[in-house]
Amino acid sequence: MNLIDFLEIEITKIINNIGYKDEVKLLVSGRPDLGDYQYNGAFSLAKKYKKNPEVIAQDIVNELNKTNYFANCEKASSFINLTINNELLITYINDLNNNLNINFPKYKDELIFLDYGGANVAKELHVGHLRSANIGEALKRLLVSVGYKTISDVHLGDWGRPMGLIIKEIQEMYPNLPYFDNNFKGEYPKLSVITNISDLNDIYPKASIKASKDEEYLEEARQITTALQNGHKGYYALWKSFYDISVADIKRIYNKLNATFDLWEGESDANKYIPEMMEYLESNNLTEISEGATIINVKEKNDNKEIPPVILIKSDGGILYDTTELATLYYRVKKINPSIMIYLTDIRQELHFVGAFRAAYKTNIVPQDTKLEHLGFGTINGSDGKPFKTRDGGVLSLQNLIDLVTIETRKLIKDNIKEEDKNELAEDLAIAAIKYADLLPNRTSDYIFDPVKFSDLNGKTGLYLLYSTVRMKSLLKKCNEANIKPSIYKILSTKEERDIIINLLKIKSIIVKSVSTRTINEIAEYLYKLTNSFNAFYGKYEILSNKDSIKQISWITLTNIVLETNLKLLNILGIDVPDKI
């Protein structure tokens, strides 16, 4: 059991024995000069029992001092400050050495479905896709680490108007392709005029610009979109061709980011469930017609703002974002039926999800006890505080973003690394730097992307963590060669060790909070603190050449625990640690 859990249970019993009912929660001390942890229950107990809080605090302190849990326990005003006995800390470290998982709480093994990534077919992954992948992946790994079952789906944007625009533009460029020949019979060939992702990348922006200027062009693209959605064979074959090219490239970049998906589904997969869903909705009178469109009204009485209706069928017969969203929910419930479904998108899509979720509950497409959660995240900005763009104002691809940081990390690589490995290592370091920087701010905050700052080896950066962790690995390896191996932690001899151990104790409450708030930033922050406290120790004391073998063994045992903890937490963040930098 985790030491803090143990102490909370013990103190709860002790205060119950003297007549105070409270479920004791220990807080990390806000005044580390006065103690490791604090208990503030005297204030609320004072209200409950109509007594002076200082008297209550003193009563509790008197009882706690009868135990041998604390090296120091005293009250200051009505705060109770606790300094944990070193013997308990030593036991805790040995427990931790046997089982790192005592720091990770266990939740019910409910199934959580995570929808993140959100890549668009025929468009390169860009800056806007970074946070969904990083946060979604980290959240999935966090949830798994505490015992949940998860299924993740990249949920490709592969079925909306952009598809129609691309098909339209390909038609403009190559009007004689068989996909556009309505009399064509037989097997459609693979797309031969566009064979790689860079050919494809230019098409959508071109089409998008034309559409914004040319109403007729846009209208044709609309019609193509609707035809595709209604099963036009030629368009579908063409779509499938560029879909394959695009998805291969999307996978390649997601792999670099360590973003992994159990499912590679998309809006197009929901398409085949739309008729069935519409049949269900209409036969139960759950839809209405408004201005020629089929909608679900999701306003509620006590709304203090206007919630637009969910549009299922446009007045021209086409379908929309909401339609596929709802159809996706429809078949996910039927096929997978998770307890919780989590969506990670830009925070600006909030209103869309409010509508879609309301419609899903209102129509019983999603059972009332299934939780739907939309987790929004903030924007990545440039140094001017505006959304990060290329110099000419275009969208910056994710690969270009990685390259920007790789330029910086390349400078750091030592000469003892083989020349042919340097570029790959530089990119790996850049990705670690980017991921850490991306996960460090609060999920809902916007942040400024600064390649130079992120790839600094000093400061709160991914590279500092990698470097420090690699150094721990290297130390353990050298000690192992000298036959100094982690085993039992015997003495707690320095302030620096104590700081590390107190830090290790904090993990559980950080994990609990991160799981409940679905945030990652405190874990990222914590990694820095733990690593920093280890480095303070590392800088001051010599392990390898130390003459005192009892200290040596204790220290290398502690080092190993910090290393394992770092690796585990970095893994949750989706950051790989190389053997050498």
Added chain:
RNA sequence: GUCCACAUAGCUCAGUAGGAUAGAGCAACUCCCUCCUAAGGAGUAGGUCGAAGGUUCGAAUCCUUUUGUGGACACCA
């Protein structure tokens, strides 16, 4: 116009399930390498938490008002 979010050190950001003296990184200034990766460590300085009221034993955190910034508001995704 309506609604939402944000405003914390020179810069970039934490902290908002109310707790003591508001934290970190960078930048600035001091110190510390015969030693396991100094690509490191220790320290100093830096703040009326946008403003004004209120609730509370206690407010950056909750409530009201106000200023500024960003965003969302049915046939795009």
